[in-house]
Amino acid sequence: MSVTNQTQTNTTVGIQRQGLAGLVLFSLLTTLPCCICLFINGIMLFTLRSKPVFRETSRYILLFNLLFADTVQLAQSQIMYLLSAAGVKLLYTVCCVLTALNNLSHIISPLTLVVMCLERYVAVCYPLRHAAIITIKNTVVVICVVWALSSLNFLTQLNLMLKDHFKDLQHLMMTDFCGKDNLLFDPVSQLYDKASTYFLFALAGVTVTFSYVGIIVAAKSASTDKASAKRARKTLLLHLVQLGLSMSSTIHSSLLIVVSTNLDRASAVIIQILLYICLIIVPKCLSSLIYGFRDQTIRPVLMLHLCWHCRVLPVMSMTSTNTRVRTFTAKS
Template sequence: MSNVSYSYSNSTVGLQYQTVLERAILSCVCTVPACVFLFINGTMLFTLRSKPVFRDTCRYVLLYNLLLADTTQLVLTQVLFLLAICRVRLTYPVCGTLTTLANLTAGISPLTLVVMSLERYVAVCYPLRHAMIVTIRNTALAIIASWAVSSLNNATRGLFLLQFSLESLGTSLMNDYCYDIAWFPDSLRETYDKAYTVFLSVTAGLAVISSYTGVVLAARSASTDKVSALKARKTLLLHLVQLGLSLMFFYVIIIILPRCLTSLIYGVRDQTIRPVLLYHLCGRRKLSVEPGPG
């Protein structure tokens, strides 16, 4: 996605003018929170595979997919960021592979957030049909679809490479740091990226806002579980914030922070995940886990 490319490129523009001390400080400022969030995300991923209640519940399967994509994307962007700070130049194929994988995983987050928002909408507005609509099979199909859409986007971007001589780029070192615009300088591709990002932003935003509106209207019904509706409203609002952040630009706040919000949203607020996550983080005592309300 273009937001990953532009946010990363903006963060590396001034690197050539920085001293060794400035680069070291910048590395620490970005790497320390990234490592903390990677530890939390890694623990969360392990937690979601540690109990049958997590492996067999659709919302937690979606959560695992979102966390996996976010964690992978955070690792890739942090590696690229450190390579740029250390002034390491890569070959065009290596840089292209890393940036393509970063764009692929970045595209999964907004798509999965949309699916998770729709799942909460169905749970609140159609509770009697939720188990029939939101099945493990349908969840798997939704996950496959999100990866397919993001892969198709990257495959489409790859078509713009046909105008370049790939043989001459095969073993050549890049003249600049490795980021998407540096290895893939094409105005048509940039226009496509902007169009895709706008389309995805509008579509995903409308889906989450519509889900939130539906939950708010359903909460006024006497037959609706008020507690469940309130939790769903708060979760959808947090998803909307997370979606907005993931489609914006600054590296530390916009690239790193949204990748940990999923763990914070569910790891702290979800009554089923919280005790198991704390157990794995602290290792102090064994806890029994029973399914809790979302």
């Protein structure tokens, strides 16, 4: 499940063999799009905290939590990627903690998507009870539960990684790059990692499907708002796409193995970097772009912040001036 940990071994070995120039070039190829995505996510996070309507609406609070987890994971993934590309060796204990922390943020995203799907389901199927069920207090409690479950998984994975090996590895440097595959020493750790990953995404997929079918059934009722149900169906399809993007990171390691065994070293490194950008970096900022331009409430505020007030403010000022002129003329 750890995004960076699945990329280190194959990609960075090839990069280092290209020499210093290749190392700098390939690092820039991943760092530049990562910085752009972090910038977009940062603007989106600032937007979601800039207005009371965003801070006091449950679905925007959940969206903030989703984007925050994706942003933290993206930043940590790129840092670990650069450390591995530079050939920096870590202590086993440090690598275990970083790997488990990466899994912590990775689990939060699909769990938050589950909650967001249920929120849309309640909004359409139980509109009269939505305000009583989906409150700010309940939303905060659910977010705390999501973080608690993720923290429990973090502690479990950390315990499995260090179990029976802590005394031997406490002051031992890794001979290879920091990667999850190099830390799962026993079959129990590997089994838990696979089981937790499959269970998480199965739970998310079943929840999205259940919510979508429930909304379709409710839409046939005469008492249901057809426009609201249609928007909810589109939102759930968006959540399904997000879930698929999250799952793309789980197949990244398998794709790297195929590429490394079937292509020459130079071509393999290039393909591996493209896979890292397309499957790891880009999906983490798609949520910001999709929600930002799709939501009618977020879009004008987001555009204002993205444009740094350069183009939006003059237009607003001109509109305000014309309004005052028309008002003054009408009074005269």
